[in-house]
Amino acid sequence: xxxxxxxxxxxxxxxxxxxxxxxxxxxxxxxxxxxxxxxxxxxxxxxxxxxxxxxxxxxxxxxxxxxxxxxxxxxxxxxxxxxxxxxxxxxxxxxxxxxxxxxxxxxxxxxxxxxxxxxxxxxxxxxxxxxxxxxxxxxxxxxxxxxxxxxxxxxxxxxxxxxxxxxxxxxxxxxxxxxxxxxxxxxxxxxxxxxxxxxxxxxxxxxxxxxxxxxxxxxxxxxxxxxxxxxxxxxxxxxxxxxxxxxxxxxxxxxxxxxxxxxxxxxxxxxxxxxxxxxxxxxxxxxxxxxx
Amino acid sequence: xxxxxxxxxxxxxxxxxxxxxxxxxxxxxxxxxxxxxxxxxxxxxxxxxxxxxxxxxxxxxxxxxxxxxxxxxxxxxxxxxxxxxxxxxxxxxxxxxxxxxxxxxxxxxxxxxxxxxxxxxxxxxxxxxxxxxxxxxxxxxxxxxxxxxxxxxxxxxxxxxxxxxxxxxxxxxxxxxxxxxxxxxxxxxxxxxxxxxxxxxxxxxxxxxxxxxxxxxxxxxxxxxxxxxxxxxxxxxxxxxxxxxxxxxxxxxxxxxxxxxxxxxxxxxxxxxxxxxxxxxxxxxxxxxxxxxxxxxxxxxxxxxxxxxxxxxxxxxxxxxxxxxxxxxxxx
Numbered sequence: 001x002x003x004x005x006x007x008x009x010x011x012x013x014x015x016x017x018x019x020x021x022x023x024x025x026x027x028x029x030x031x032x033x034x035x036x037x038x039x040x041x042x043x044x045x046x047x048x049x050x051x052x053x054x055x056x057x058x059x060x061x062x063x064x065x066x067x068x069x070x071x072x073x074x075x076x077x078x079x080x081x082x083x084x085x086x087x088x089x090x091x092x093x094x095x096x097x098x099x100x101x102x103x104x105x106x107x108x109x110x111x112x113x114x115x116x117x118x119x120x121x122x123x124x125x126x127x128x129x130x131x132x133x134x135x136x137x138x139x140x141x142x143x144x145x146x147x148x149x150x151x152x153x154x155x156x157x158x159x160x161x162x163x164x165x166x167x168x169x170x171x172x173x174x175x176x177x178x179x180x181x182x183x184x185x186x187x188x189x190x191x192x193x194x195x196x197x198x199x200x201x202x203x204x205x206x207x208x209x210x211x212x213x214x215x216x217x218x219x220x221x222x223x224x225x226x227x228x229x230x231x232x233x234x235x236x237x238x239x240x241x242x243x244x245x246x247x248x249x250x251x252x253x254x255x256x257x258x259x260x261x262x263x264x265x266x267x268x269x270x271x272x273x274x275x276x277x278x279x280x281x282x283x284x285x286x287x288x289x290x291x292x
Numbered sequence: 293x294x295x296x297x298x299x300x301x302x303x304x305x306x307x308x309x310x311x312x313x314x315x316x317x318x319x320x321x322x323x324x325x326x327x328x329x330x331x332x333x334x335x336x337x338x339x340x341x342x343x344x345x346x347x348x349x350x351x352x353x354x355x356x357x358x359x360x361x362x363x364x365x366x367x368x369x370x371x372x373x374x375x376x377x378x379x380x381x382x383x384x385x386x387x388x389x390x391x392x393x394x395x396x397x398x399x400x401x402x403x404x405x406x407x408x409x410x411x412x413x414x415x416x417x418x419x420x421x422x423x424x425x426x427x428x429x430x431x432x433x434x435x436x437x438x439x440x441x442x443x444x445x446x447x448x449x450x451x452x453x454x455x456x457x458x459x460x461x462x463x464x465x466x467x468x469x470x471x472x473x474x475x476x477x478x479x480x481x482x483x484x485x486x487x488x489x490x491x492x493x494x495x496x497x498x499x500x501x502x503x504x505x506x507x508x509x510x511x512x513x514x515x516x517x518x519x520x521x522x523x524x525x526x527x528x529x530x531x532x533x534x535x536x537x538x539x540x541x542x543x544x545x546x547x548x549x550x551x552x553x554x555x556x557x558x559x560x561x562x563x564x565x566x567x568x569x570x571x572x573x574x575x576x577x578x579x580x581x582x583x584x585x586x587x588x589x590x591x592x593x594x595x596x597x598x599x600x601x602x603x604x605x606x607x608x609x610x611x612x613x614x615x616x617x618x619x620x621x622x623x624x
Contacts, residue, residue, distance in 0.1 A: 019442070117306065117309060118313060120306060121306065121309045121310040121312075121313045122313060123555070124310045124555070124604055124607055125310060125313065125558065125603070125604075126558035126561050126562055126599050126600065126603050127558070127562070128562035128566075129565070129580070129592075129595055129596040129599045130317065130318065130321070130596055132580065132584065132592060132596070133318065133321065133322070133589075133593060133596045134321055134322075136583075136584055136587065136592050137589070211446050215448035215450070218448060218450055219448065219566055222450060222569075223569065223581065223584055224585070225584065237454070246458070246462050251458075254454070255458075258451055258454055258455065258458075261447075261448070265446040265447055266446055266447070269442070269445065270442070273442065
């Protein structure tokens with residue numbers, strides 16, 4: 001049943017939304033690259049396995065690096081690691097956001113006012129300098145996982161406001177009162193009755209969350225603040241810069257991760273755009289009239 | 293009087309809260325980390341040379357005092373605020389004993405200049421291009437423009453800057469790879485022209501991303517705005533289209549954009565930091581980059597504190613100026 005609804009939704013999206021069509025195709029390409037990393041003939045830390053600094057050719061589609069690694073297979077590892085970092089970050093961030101949003105939205109009153117004004121302050125605070133400060137202190141001890149954790153902890157304030165607004169409107173609905181009068185406690189009402197309404201919004205929001213996380217992963221790595229021995233989109237750019245790829249005319253070393261990052265963010269953005277358009281009741285109405 | 297109570301006072305309270313939360317977080321985070329910066333620094337200094345153990349002890353003492361790590365957490369917190377109020381951010385370890393405030397002060401004008409020019413250009417062009425594209429939404433050029441913006445918008449500043457360097461500085465060689473200016477600083481055309489020449493690409497990388505953001509918001513605001521009665525009335529009254537867009541539609545969409553500018557200042561500032569790193573532009577971003585390499589915590593800390601206070605204050609100023617633009621707030 002739920003599967004049918006999901007399939008119908010995806011079919012609708014594919015048919016009516018140009019951005020979903022392009023976005024999902026791009027993400028599929030990214031996904032295939034990610035899966036290919038599991039079939040790589042080399043390990044991600046194998047060095048000097050191929051000739052060094054060769055430009056792209058039939059044998060090496062994306063050329064080879066200064067450390068004697070194959071650009072293409074290295075890129076598949078990089079995509080996997082970057083997506084893993086951002087995926088964990090999005091998961092942590094949205095979990096905190098849902099909890100804060102549900103708490104403030106449902107409780108209302110003074111608690112809501114106090115927490116909301118703290119959340120409003122956190123939104124204004126620029127996160128990059130804070131991230132750099134933390135990463136600089138942890139330097140050397142930074143792992144892929146701790147970076148994901150760090151990004152997740154810093155990315156919940158904005159989404160929590162959206163969830164709060166949603167819960168605020170749900171709280172005034174008939175079924176909430178019915179649930180309360182029949183003796184459900186607050187936690188149960190929120191989790192069993194309200195959370196299902198939040199899921200579509202959460203989905204669109206999580207897809208958009210990848211944008212920030214990918215951007216920050218790349219930024220911190222280019223500054224040399226992440227685990228530089230693990231290949232990721234950002235660390236590939238870092239090492240390319242470090243070995244002066246541009247000045248020595250080895251463009252392919254930098255071009256591949258840059259192109260991959262553009263592909264990833266554009267894919268995620270197009271999908272999130274189409275999802276939020278789909279969820280918007282106004283555009284849904286125009287779509288219904290179009291079908292008639 | 294009413295305006296003061298319902299609008300200005302809450303904004304100022306919020307500003308104080310932002311600064312309090314941000315500065316407390318900056319104070320707490322390094323202290324919660326498992327790594328002691330003092331040990332870290334001494335480890336780095338003694339790694340390559342054997343130093344007399346007595347010297348190490350006295351070094352540890354002075355470093356602990358320097359980092360403000362003496363006493364209980366609460367005492368440290370009190371001293372932290374006391375030092376901030378006197379504008380004392382400590383000394384740089386990379387450029388010992390130059391004060392941090394001195395080094396940051398040297399980079400600040402570059403960042404403020406770059407940022408304010410980029411914000412001005414991107415805000416105006418985003419609002420007007422968005423209004424045009426929203427009003428003529430069925431024209432071919434508007435659709436092409438929108439597709440372009442949708443692709444550019446999600447790309448991080450860093451990647452945009454990289455592509456610009458790649459195309460215009462490295463491949464076409466139209467602009468310099470690094471630097472902020474050339475020649476003797478002064479109000480001569482020679483110097484100012486190098487400022488423009490060196491600043492063009494860094495500013496452009498900021499303008500592209502932030503214009504796209506403004507454009508998307510302006511277009512959706514315009515789409516709601518053109519459905520309203522006054523626009524239809526103006527069209528029926530044969531008011532010139534140019535006038536409808538510039539004086540009615542764009543003007544009405546500007547108000548939410550002013551509020552939003554205050555909220556997006558942080559992101560723009562982050563973009564400026566990254567752009568400066570990539571172009572080796574002598575602003576705060578480049579100072580920060582060097583500090584990361586020298587593990588100069590005091591400078592990183594100083595820039596973090598300054599950016600929190602600066603962004604909060606700038607958005608407070610925008611909020612306080614808002615009643616000037618919005619007649620509804622003014623009249624209330």
